[in-house]
Amino acid sequence: MKLYDYAHAPNPKRVHMFLAEKGLDMERVQIDLTKGEQLSEEYMSVNPLCQVPVLELDDGTRISECLAICHYLEEIKPQPNLFGSNPAERAQVLMWNHIVEQEGIPGLAEALRNRIKMFRDHALPGPVGYTQIPELVERGRKRSKHFLDFMDRRLGGQDYLALDRFTVADITLRGAVDMAARMAGRFDFEVLDGRDALAAWHSRLSERPGIANAA
Ligand SMILES: N[C@@H](CCC(=O)N[C@@H](CS)C(=O)NCC(=O)O)C(=O)O
Numbered sequence: 020m021k022l023y024d025y026a027h028a029p030n031p032k033r034v035h036m037f038l039a040e041k042g043l044d045m046e047r048v049q050i051d052l053t054k055g056e057q058l059s060e061e062y063m064s065v066n067p068l069c070q071v072p073v074l075e076l077d078d079g080t081r082i083s084e085c086l087a088i089c090h091y092l093e094e095i096k097p098q099p100n101l102f103g104s105n106p107a108e109r110a111q112v113l114m115w116n117h118i119v120e121q122e123g124i125p126g127l128a129e130a131l132r133n134r135i136k137m138f139r140d141h142a143l144p145g146p147v148g149y150t151q152i153p154e155l156v157e158r159g160r161k162r163s164k165h166f167l168d169f170m171d172r173r174l175g176g177q178d179y180l181a182l183d184r185f186t187v188a189d190i191t192l193r194g195a196v197d198m199a200a201r202m203a204g205r206f207d208f209e210v211l212d213g214r215d216a217l218a219a220w221h222s223r224l225s226e227r228p229g230i231a232n233a234a
Contacts, residue, residue, distance in 0.1 A: 021046040022088075023065055023073040028052060029124075030085050031072040032233065033194040037089045037187060039229035041096050053137065058146065069146050086116060089187050101187045108182055115181035115188040122169070123195045126162025129155045130206055131198075160206055163199060170196075171214035178223060185227070193224050 024031045024047040038044060050056045050071050057069045066073045066083050074082045074091065082088050093102045103109035132138040133155040142149045170192060173180065181188040196217065200210045211218040224230045 020077060021048055021075050023048050023050055023062070023071050023075065025050050025052045025057075025071045028071060029194050029198040030070070032197070033085045033190050034072045034074075034088055035233040036190045036193065036230055037092060037101065039233040040099065040101060040185075040190070040227070041092060043092060043096060057144075063146065067146070068144070070144050085191070086120070086187070089190075093187075101185070101190075103182065103186065112181045112186045112188050116191050119170075119180075119188065119191045119195055123163075123166040123192070124198075126159050126166055127195060127198050127202065128159070130157075130159025130163060131202055133159065134205075156206075160208060163206075164208055167196075167199065167210060167214060167217065171217040174216040174220045178220065180220075185224075189220075189224060190230075193221070193230060196221060 022031075022034065022045055024034075026035075026047075026049060050062055052071070056062060057066075057071060063069060065075070065081060068083065070083065072083070072085065072088060074088045076082070082091055090102065093100075101112075103112040132142045133151045133153060138151065140148045140150055142151045170180075177183065179185050179189050180192050196210060199208075202208075203210050211221055
């Protein structure tokens with residue numbers, strides 16, 4: 020197996036954390052997003068959506084989308100369990116994962132991609148060159164703040180996002196929170212300051228070697 024990767028990007032980092040938690044490793048092929056390598060014809064044949072990560076199996080099957088990649092890895096190495104152990108647990112894990120992917124990551128991406136130079140004619144990932152819409156920066160900031168508050172409230176009563184133990188939903192949230200933290204200075208918002216439950220959860224995750232080394 021090999022992973023088409025870009026070591027510094029938030030979504031590939033989710034797979035890095037998952038691999039580390041599972042004690043798995045594999046060849047990683049770096050696709051340099053700052054040089055536009057994801058838009059090359061060669062990479063388009065790997066993923067027509069021009070995004071990383073992509074997991075390539077030994078028989079050539081290619082799997083894009085972090086959750087699908089992690090799900091495959093869970094199936095081939097079920098322990099430690101990160102997707103839930105029964106139907107209700109699995110539904111909770113998928114539900115919270117989806118909430119982070121739909122309610123959290125898009126707001127952050129909206130603020131970032133409509134502001135910084137690197138994304139000037141590339142405001143959305145993929146092969147189409149969408150121009151930036153500056154008004155979306157403020158909306159993205161608002162959505163991000165609202166989402167972080169929501170996560171802080173959710174974690175107020177429990178140690179982990181979906182279950183009473185660590186799961187892939189925590190990895191997805193950690194990816195989003197770390198992305199927010201890297202943006203915080205430029206976008207003038209607080210991430211962990213003033214959100215005590217989120218900050219405690221963040222420290223709890225940092226105590227895990229898999230997360231500390233891979234995040
Ligand atoms: N839904 C995808 C998102 C993948 C994604 O957006 N990857 C970013 C890196 S974090 C990317 O490849 N961006 C390419 C670009 O901006 O052109 C997943 O879950 O894997």
